[in-house]
Amino acid sequence: MSAYRQKWIEVLNNAHIPGWKVDGFEDDIFIEMPHITDLKLIRDNLPEALGAMALDIGLPKERLKFIFHNGYENFEYLLNPDSEDLDKP
Numbered sequence: 401m402s403a404y405r406q407k408w409i410e411v412l413n414n415a416h417i418p419g420w421k422v423d424g425f426e427d428d429i430f431i432e433m434p435h436i437t438d439l440k441l442i443r444d445n446l447p448e449a450l451g452a453m454a455l456d457i458g459l460p461k462e463r464l465k466f467i468f469h470n471g472y473e474n475f476e477y478l479l480n481p482d483s484e485d486l487d488k489p
Contacts, residue, residue: 404462405429411453428465435471442468446477 401424408429412422419434433442450466463485466477478485 402462404457404459405464407457407459408453408464411456415453425467428467430467431469433468433470437470439468439470439473439475443475443477450477450479 405424405427409422409424412420412429412431419437421432423430433439446466461480463482464479466479468475468477
């Protein structure tokens, strides 16, 4: 596990967000949320929230995928996409 990914897991766990379970999954970060969580609200506010949390991470940035799941549906958010990600339609 990369130090960057491990630091993100640590930062998210230290945020003490009620009901969130944060763990590594393959090369990604998997976040399980309570069933009542509104994923649209999370998705809409995610860039600002992660941007604020990123201030606590002094490691070189790496491509990192977050997978959010509330028991019914999920979505993915890619932080620091690489050139291959940006070239995909």
